[in-house]
Amino acid sequence: MPTASLSYYTNLGGLAIQAALSRTASGQISHQLTLAAGKQSTAWTKTDANTGTATLASGHGIIQDDKVDVFWDGGVRYNMDALTVAGNDVTVDGGAGDDLPASDTTAVLCKVTELDTDFDGDLASLIVAHTSRRGHMTFLDSGDAVLHAVELPADEGWYWADEQGVTNPLTGNPVDRVQVSNGDPTNTSTAKLGVLYDSEV
Numbered sequence: 001m002p003t004a005s006l007s008y009y010t011n012l013g014g015l016a017i018q019a020a021l022s023r024t025a026s027g028q029i030s031h032q033l034t035l036a037a038g039k040q041s042t043a044w045t046k047t048d049a050n051t052g053t054a055t056l057a058s059g060h061g062i063i064q065d066d067k068v069d070v071f072w073d074g075g076v077r078y079n080m081d082a083l084t085v086a087g088n089d090v091t092v093d094g095g096a097g098d099d100l101p102a103s104d105t106t107a108v109l110c111k112v113t114e115l116d117t118d119f120d121g122d123l124a125s126l127i128v129a130h131t132s133r134r135g136h137m138t139f140l141d142s143g144d145a146v147l148h149a150v151e152l153p154a155d156e157g158w159y160w161a162d163e164q165g166v167t168n169p170l171t172g173n174p175v176d177r178v179q180v181s182n183g184d185p186t187n188t189s190t191a192k193l194g195v196l197y198d199s200e201v
Contacts, residue, residue, distance in 0.1 A: 002028045004126050004196040006159060021161055023125040027199025031115050032192045033180070035135070038071065038110035040185035049099040050077070053091045054107050062090050062111050069136050071108040071183030072101045076151050078136050079112075079179065096146060112138070112179040119197055121147065121170025126196040130157040133189035136181045141173035154184070 007020035039062070043055035052070070062068060066082040070092060080095035090109060101107065121127075121139075129137050131152045139147040148169040150158050160169055182189040 001026050002196065004028065004128075004194065006126065006128065006161070023161060023196055025125045025196045025198045027119075027197050029117055029119055029195040029197070030193070031117060032190065033113065033115070035110075035113055035131075035180060035182035035189045035191055037187055037189075038108040038182050038185045041107045041109065044101070044103060044105050044107045046100050046103045046105075050080075050095060051083075051091070051093045052100045052107070053089055054109050056088050056090060056109065058088055060088065060090070060109075062109065067112045067179060068092050069110050069112055069179075069181035069183070070095075070100065071110070071134065071136075072105050075099075075101060076136055076183065078138050078149055078181070079146060082111075097149065108183050108185045110181040110183060112181045115178040115180060115193065117178055117193070118174065118176060119195055120174040121168060121172070123197045123199070124160075124162070124168065124170060124195055125198065126159065126161045126194075127170065128157065128159045128192075128194045130155070130192045131180075131182070131189050132191075133182055133184035133187055135183055135189055135191060137191075137193065138179040139170060139175050140177055140179065142176040143173070145173065147172060147175060
């Protein structure tokens with residue numbers, strides 16, 4: 001059966017702490033992909049907490065009904081709908097996360113990339129996510145409900161492991177797909193997702 005390992009080193013208050021964990025289970029899933037840079041606004045108008053309009057450069061590639069994540073300094077709102085697209089003006093609506101920022105804030109819009117990946121989070125032993133640039137991952141079930149969402153600071157990563165006393169964030173309905181986005185308006189981002197789980201039940 002496959003074994004996954006994770007290690008980290010901390011230097012804090014004069015203490016050096018090095019630790020590692022490993023888990024063994026019968027199944028594993030891994031994804032790696034390159035995400036295009038997000039699209040930075042040249043103008044931003046907030047209508048309400050979950051509605052706003054960004055003016056983007058031409059060739060932004062966002063069309064009506066796309067799913068979009070919106071990043072700004074200090075916040076992110078995810079799983080939003082591109083409600084209308086009129087040339088370079090993109091109006092986004094809905095979603096979850098932080099309330100949208102005030103008008104005239106610089107925002108970065110990123111059309112999400114969807115990973116078609118299926119697993120039962122209740123059976124997971126280790127989940128690891130990482131993006132090389134600021135990013136976001138949203139785990140959804142087959143009915144479009146958000147199971148869990150996590151913002152990923154550049155190169156910091158996120159993980160959950162069983163047997164550590166921390167509640168599994170993906171219990172309930174199985175994961176049907178994962179939305180991934182890049183909040184960097186200049187650089188592409190490498191996104192990675194790994195899951196170790198008990199596939200034999």
